[in-house]
Each structure stands twice: as structure tokens, then as C-alpha cells.
Amino acid sequence: MEKSDNKHAIVTVAICFLIAVIEGLDIQAAGIAAAGIREYFGLDSSQLGVFFSAGILGLLPGALVGGRIADRIGRKKVLIWSTAMFAIFTLCTVWVNSFHSLLAVRFLAGAGLGAAMPILITLASEAVSPQNRGRAVGLMYCGMPVGAAILSLVAMTEFGANWKNIFYLGGLLPIIVIPLMIFFLPESREFLKAKDQAQQAETPVQQGAFKNLFDAENRLRTLCLWTSYFFTLMVVYIMLSWLPSLFTELGFTRKDGATAQFYFMMSATVGTVILGMLTDRWKKAYVILLMYGGILGGLFALNGAGSLTQMYMAAALVGAFVIGCQGVLYAFGGIVYPTQLRGTGVGVASAVGRVGAMMGPAIAGQLLAAGFGAAGVISAAIPCIIISAIFMLVLVRRIPA
Template identity: 85%
Template structure:
């Protein structure tokens, strides 16, 4: 029985990892393809900014709807449809011929991707025992920086120089993964157990409704997780969107900025796995202090670095903790919510985080336009990290996790 459970867990986390790799590819795709898209569609800077936002905006309804559906009709079914939706509309990005159709397909691709992420977290966490949930989510989520790093390398090749190839890759890879999901991905055992409860048990337990996130048991954890997701993802997406540009603001070349982003993603992969393992082994408060302290150290190092090598080291330090922190937050969402509302809880929190993800790059752009420079952008991220850390420390002190 134990061997069967281990096989179930390994297959689930491995397939979820592959889909997270595809998300990482997509996160980098828009920025890498931006120059080609601007030229092909004759876009100005403001239109290009709207193009960036369209994909992120689509993540919100995707996360909200899919998380709730996963609690109602099953994790596996909703995940497969989310991945199919993302694949189809990513491929459509290559075939559209107007700006507004471009925005539409990016929004719909984002909705598919946004629907997949909370279910990946839920599936990975429910495939293992509660004592191993942080490790499972960390191993799954480290696929995201792996995918981003891979696309950064592809972008430097002749194949990656054509913007359409980037979206062909992003659309065809999930199509290849879908049959693997159909044949090999097991449904969550916790979901099946919850589904098979007697009617009396079901009537006394939450049933994946939004209002259940604010009952007596869940109200405090929901508010604290929402605030922390919002501010943490704001900083994550400032770093993902602006790191190369911040390097240029400081007088380095675009190539230097791309190299820094590669180091950022490599250490992010390592940091996500290590922080996930520590979440299971250490007291949760210690992990929170470590990861948010690491982010602050990375931001301060970026502000204080004076040479290119120091900037690379600072970017690597920030990457290890910024992306790793997001993975740990997802793990916390899966830990603190009960099975019946886990998909809904993580999905809604992800959607709230995506609002921060949209606002972060826009605020950074306004700060740069106002003349605050790279140092101003990095300094503005520091209060966000302090607020997030305080909310998470309060959460672990008030709830038994």
C-alpha cells in the first residue's frame, strides 16, 4: 500500500512539475517576444504594455473559477481542460492578425494558465502526507523558474529569434503533456474521500463555496493569506518584468540584464526546493523569517552593488528567495485550508496575488518614469516584503500549522 502511495505521489508531482515548466516558459515568452510582436503588429509602447497586461489579467478569472470547479467536479478534469485551453490560445497568438484579437487570445491563454496553477498546488499537496506538503509543492513549483531559464537560453539561439517560434513552443508542449495527464495522472485521493462522504458528513463540512473561506474557521487565515499573496506577488512580478531594464537603468547592457535574469531563475529553482523542504522540517515561523529576510537581503544587495559581478550575485540572491517565497506561500495555502475548500482557497488567494502581480510592474514603470530610478523601484518593494512577512508570522501564530 505504501509503495502504491509513493508511486501515486511521484507521478502526480512529476506531471505537475512539467506543467509548471510550461508556465515558466509563458512567463518569459511575452517579454522575449515583445520586440518581434511590436514590429509585426506596429505597436507603440502603451499598446505593448496592454499586451503584457492582457495575459496577466486572464489569470484572475482562471484562478477563481477553476479552483472552485476543482473542489466540485475533481482536480484532474479541471486541470486537463485548463491546460488544453492554454495550449489552444497560445498557438492562436501566432495566427491572429490584429491588435485586439492578439489581446483576446492572450487573455484566454492566461485564463487557462491561471486555472491550472491552484490545481497544481492542490494536487501536489494532496498526493503526499501532510508532513511532506511543503516539499511536494516546492518540487512542483520549481518547474516555473526551470521553464523561464530554459526559454532565456532558447531566446539566445536562432530559433528563439523568431517571436512566433516562442509561442509555437509554448502551445505545442502542453498538447504533448495532455495525453500523459489523461493516462497517467491519478485523481487526488483526498478529493475522492471527501466526495464519498455520507450526506450527513457533507452537510456539516464546507463544500467549496466562496463564503466558506470566511467562516469562523477560515476567516483570519483567508485575510492574512490574501494580503501576503498580494504584496509578495507584486514584488515577484516587479523582479520578473523589470530586472533586465533595471540593469540598463544602472548603466549595464541589455545582455547583462538577460544574464542576471538567468542567474535569478537558476537560484530560484534551488531556493524553491530547499525552502519547500524546510517548510516541512522547521517551525513555520523560522521559514518565514528566513525567506523574507533573504528577499530583503537580495533587494538591499541590488541597491548597494557597484560592479557587474556584485549585481549578478545580488540577482542570484534575490532569485533564490523571491521565487522560493512564492512556492512556500502556495504550500501554506494548501496546508491551512481543509480538503473541501482547498482548491477554492488557493484559487482565490492566487487571484488576489495576481492583482498584485498586475499592479507591481505598472507601479515600477511609473516610478521609473517619475525619475526615481532603479534604486527607487527596489526601495519601494521593501515595505511590501515587511507587510507580507508580518501577515505570515501572524498566521502561523494564530493557526495550528
């Protein structure tokens, strides 16, 4: 039985890892393809900004609806359909011929990806025992920086120089993964168990509803999780969107900035796995203090570093903790909610986080335009991290150590 459980967990986490890799590819795709898209469609800077926002905006309804439906009909079905939706509309990015249709397909691709993410977290959480959920989600989510780093390398090749190839890659990879999901991905045993228990009791399957997120048991947990998701993802996307530009603001070359982004992503892979493992082994308050302290240390290092080597080290430090922190927050979503509410709870929290993800880069852009420079952007991220840490420390008092 234990061998069967291990196989179930390994297959589930491995397939979810592959989809997280695809998310990482997509996160980098818009920025890498931006110059080619701008030229092909004749866009100005404002229109290019709207193009960036369209994909992130699509994540919101996807995250809200995907987890909710997964709590109703099952994790596997919704993950397959949401991945297929993402694949189809990512490929359509190559084939559209107007700005408005470009925005539409990016929004719909984002909706598919947004629906998939809370299900990945839920499946990884439910594939293992409660004592191993942090590690499982960390191993799954480290696929995101891996995917982003891979696309950064692809962008340096002749193949990646053509913006259409970026979206062909992003659309065809999930099509390859879909048959693996159909034939090998097991449905969540926790979901099936809850469904069987309800059928044996001859009662309707108990399903989480949005209102349950604010009942007496979950209200404080939900508010703390939402606040932490919002401010942490704000900082995550400031770094993802602006790190290369911050390097050029500080007098380094664009190539230096791209190299820093690569170090950022590679260290993020390691940080996500290690912090996920520590979530299961340490007291959760210690993990919170370590990861938010690490982010603050990295931000101060970015502000104070002088040489290029020091800047690379600071970027790697921020990547390890800020992306690792996002993975831990996703793991907490799987920990704090019961089975029948887990998909809904993680999905809504992810949607709240995506609002922060949209606002962060926009605020950073305004600060740069107002003349505050790279130091101003980095300094503005510090209060966000402190607020997130405080609310997470409140949250850990409400869940088992």
C-alpha cells in the same frame, strides 16, 4: 500500500512539475517575443503594455473559477481542460492578425493557465501526507523558474529569434503533456475520499463556497494569506518584468541584464526546493523569517552592489528567496484550508496575488518614468516585503507548527 502511495505522489508531482515548466515558459514568452510582436503588429509602447497586461489579467478569472470547479467535479478533469485551453489559445497567438484578436487570445490563454495553477498546488498538496506538503509544492513549483530559464536559453538561438516560434513552443508542449495527464495522472485521493464519505452518508458532496473563506475558522487565515500573496507577488513580478531594465538603468548592458535574469531563475529553482523542504522540517515562523529576511538582504544587495559580479550575486540571492517565497506561500494555501475548500481557497488567494502581480510592474514603470531610478524601484519593494512577513507571521500562529 506505502509503495503505491509513493508512486502516486511521484507521478502527481512530476506531471504537475511539467505544467509549472510550461507556466515559466509563458511568463518569459511575452517579454522575449515583445520586439517581434511590436514590429509585426505595428504597436506603440502603450499598446505593448496592454498586450503584457492581457495575459496577466486572464489569470484572475481563471484562478477564481478553476479552483472552485475543481472542488466540485475533481482536480484532474479541470486541470486537463484548463491546460488544453491554454495550449489552444497560445497557438492562436501565432495565427491572429489584429491587435484586438491578439489581446483576446492572450487573455484566454491566461485564463487557462490561471485555472491550472491552484489545481497544481492542490494536487501536489494532496498527493502526500500533511507533513510533506511544503516539499511537494516546492518540487512542483520549481518547474516555473526552470521553464523561464529554458526559454531564456532558447531566445539566444536562431530558433528563438522568431517570435512565432516562442508561442509554437508554448502551445505544443502542453498538448504533449495532456495525454500524460489523461493516462497517468491520478485523481486526488483526498478528494475521492471526501466524495465517498459524502455518498456513504447519503448527503450531498460537501463543497467549499466563497463564503466559507470568511467563516469564524478561516477569516483571519484568508485575510493574512491574501495580503501576503498580494504584496509578495507584486515584488515577484517587479523583479520578473524589470530586472534586466534595472540593470541598464544602473549603467550595465542589456546582455548583462539578460544574464542576471538567467542567474535569478536558476537560483530560484534551488531556493524553491530548499524553502519547500524547510517548510516541512522547521517551525514555520523560522521559514517565514528566513525567506523574507533573504528577500530584504537581496534587495539591499541590489541597491548597494557596485561591480557586475556583485550584481549577479545579488540577483541570484533575490531570485532564490523571492520565487522560493512564492512557492512557500502556495504551499501554505494547501496547508491552511481543508480538503473541500482547498481548491477554492488557493484559487481565490492566487487571484488576489495576481492583482498585485499586475500592479507591481505598472508602479515600477511609473517610478522609473518619474525619475526615481532603479534604486527607487528597489526601495519601494522593501515595505511590501515587510508587510507580507508580518501577515505571514500572524498566519502561522493560526496553523499547526
